[in-house]
Amino acid sequence: MRWDGEVCIVSGDNRAWGSSNNPKTVIELWCRSREGHSVVLLVNGLSPYLEISESQTIGNQEPTKSLEVVSQMSEVTEPPILVGEKLSQDGKVRNHYRVMIKDTRFVRNLRKRLIEIGWKVTSADILFVHRLLLDLDLGPHIATDGEVLWAGPRAPSHLASKFEGKRVEAAERIRDIGGSGLYPCDMVVSCDIGELSRADPFPTPFVTLSFDLETSVRHNTILCAAVVVARGEERTEHEFRGPEKEILEGMTRLVRDEDPDFITGYNIDNFDLPRVLERAEENAGRSKFEQAALCGWGRVPAVESEQKRLRPSRRLNRVWDLTGRIPMDAWWQVRQTLRPERESLRFVANLLWPESEDKQKLDIDASKMDEEWRARPDEVMEYCVRDTHLPLDILAHLQSVERKEALAAVAKTTVETAATGTTSQWIDSLVIRLADKEEIAVPMTQSGPRRRDQIAGGYVHEVEPGLKPWVAVLDFKSMYPSIMISQNICSTTLVRDESKEESHNVSPEGTARYVSFDERKGLVPRLLSKLMEQRDYHKTELKKARESGDEEAVFLHDQLQYAVKILMNSFYGVFASSFYRFTHPDLGASITEWARHNIRTIIENVEKGGHNVVYSDTDSICVQAQVETDSPINKPPDDSLVYSDWLAAKEETLRTGNRLAEKFTKEGAELEFETALSAFFSHGAKKRYVGRVVWPREEMLIRGYEVRRTDSFRLLTSTMTEMFELILSNEEWSAVEMSKAVIDDVRGRRIEASDLVISRSCKGSLRRDGRVDFHKVYKNPDSLPYVRAAKQRIEAGLGFTPGMKVGWIVTNAKTSPMTVEAWMVDELGVEPPEYDPEFYAKRLATALGRITEAFHWNAKELLEGTRQQSIFDF
DNA sequence: CAGGTATCCTAC
């Protein structure tokens, strides 16, 4: 029986099968169909391989090394096949041979042996699933037509009915083509590589499961758990209580029944997942079979041979690996996209849904969970269920899943690689498939020449302290990608010998030269131009869809254009890194060389043209417009006499911006007029400035200052913001007075402690017993206020997971190190700590004084101004 | 108390 349809690949893996005479490798693709069914595709027909070439010989003469020796190696299935000439990493062209391998597990060994006997080895470190997508030029969305080997109750009914009561036969047929048995999915479909093809991206109806554990503070045991499954708009709740073993069994059964693609929760990476594993081991003893029943969440049959893939496991470092599914911690998503001041679930819920009381109501004291559980288990359970819904709400709000899917579509990877992979994996996916097409050998990671010292980065212009009226801000559109395109920068176009052709693109400081675009187009420039076109396409389609009111298309194209942007911006970083497979030390260095050259040349020319360049950073430039000297910077009312003066100044600034953009834009370096400011202010430090934007919208622009920083405290942020408003309105005196008043308030303890919470992220190394070791990551952990605060949280039973932000109040700065108290009010509802007024007064004065110093009011004076008042206090 | 070191966070 056959099934055809479109699916999105969640993740993939491979298994060896067949016989020693006829070894085969099947690729397992865990997918979700367009209609919502979970499908395991078992793909046969592709064999693992790598490529070899001679280290020395050039050209297409017969190899001096023996291909016969390679043929005889036990891991190799047939004599190497000549694939033709390919461009090697060192810039030379050589014959390359494909070596077919019995099993992916032998690759590492074979690689080593081939290198030992003098071969150059390429295309030898690519995961087999990636190989499938590369060779067939597939993305995550594919169409397939295959043989149905199993259809469960949730499969289309005409299929499901055929398999009723035939589990054993189905499992056997699956094993016959290389699968491991009855996968816990709606359907298992077998196909050949010829039966897969690309499909246009569509919004996949993924299923997400969220879970939360309530654990004993004293014994680390699980008291109860909740699971919420989101299938489309529908959510189902599940509660688990009773003996710990039954809780674990129940959850595992549910995961396998519901068969989600994503697993989420708040802090699951560092808390819930490790805890599930640890408790499963504790309850199951040594029996691996028992362990699988307690934590076998992987999307593979619950059989002995699958022990490894059944359990969640921590991949080399941070990310979790759960076969066939994607663990996605809502905490990490929040952190990356929202950057909240504090990261507790309570704080984030409050931030996102300030109106919704039920999401933040606090009625359980998590630090006394044992007592709470004993006294009122029903309320604890309710609290647990509510906290299980929140991660789903958060992911939906941040559109995390949709964004990963769009990135996967653009980078042509599985959704898993988009969600948990590294930027170099995304770039690999595009670059390798083009390299294969263009006869360019694919070197292994870490195989090229490596650089030890840093490359020079962007240029940052000095900034004078003070207020500058009427400034036009311009910047280069996608500066680094544009440079890479226009200079044809790529490891395949880098000139490695002494030849100096007229046509070469030579970097300004002479570090590198690249062959011209006409001679050979680099892989990277071509990919980047395509991505630029693709982004323009999605933007056009987005506009069209908006006009026609097609909301689904609006959503899709918006996600896709954003994903293209993310991907394009990742190129420079990867190619400037010291270890990427297609990089060379000169690549990154020459990109920034051109960047510095371009911006400096423009600064010079703008200044020659009589304009004052106020500031510049890497790809942006702030230029003063030449307006009438007494032009107002504050927008007067429409009917005011000076309104026309303000308007004239604004228009002159727009003219300046547009004129400069036109004048300095050249092929491959497009200078865009970004914003017009009626005033620009900096106290004289690079990367710290503010501006009042008057075009294209009206708003205040703040960069770098404490206002932008998540480790500032609320009072400082709000005071400084207010100060900037005044400064940008030419009311410096008021700014100073206002600051003094605030400093005075803090000294008089008239400020609420919640406005004084300082918070910073704190690292740590998680030990097997669940405790955190700070010495591994910090030289002198106890000298750091956030480590001291983290320790207090742990002490209080509130939990701390490495990497999270920790909030604290300084209660006495006279001690050394200063005394701090962790902020636990959000979570425990306790009384806030009593703060040290002098400390906060001083910190405010320092930060604000740095700014007022531009008007000759320093920190000391801000503090002194208040002293007179405190004399009266006595 | 000046200066150096460790650390975090941001701009681009």
Next chain:
DNA sequence: TAAGGTAGGATACCTG
């Protein structure tokens, strides 16, 4: 033993 980059500001702690 895993991996996008550099430039830059600021704070707390420690040392001599």
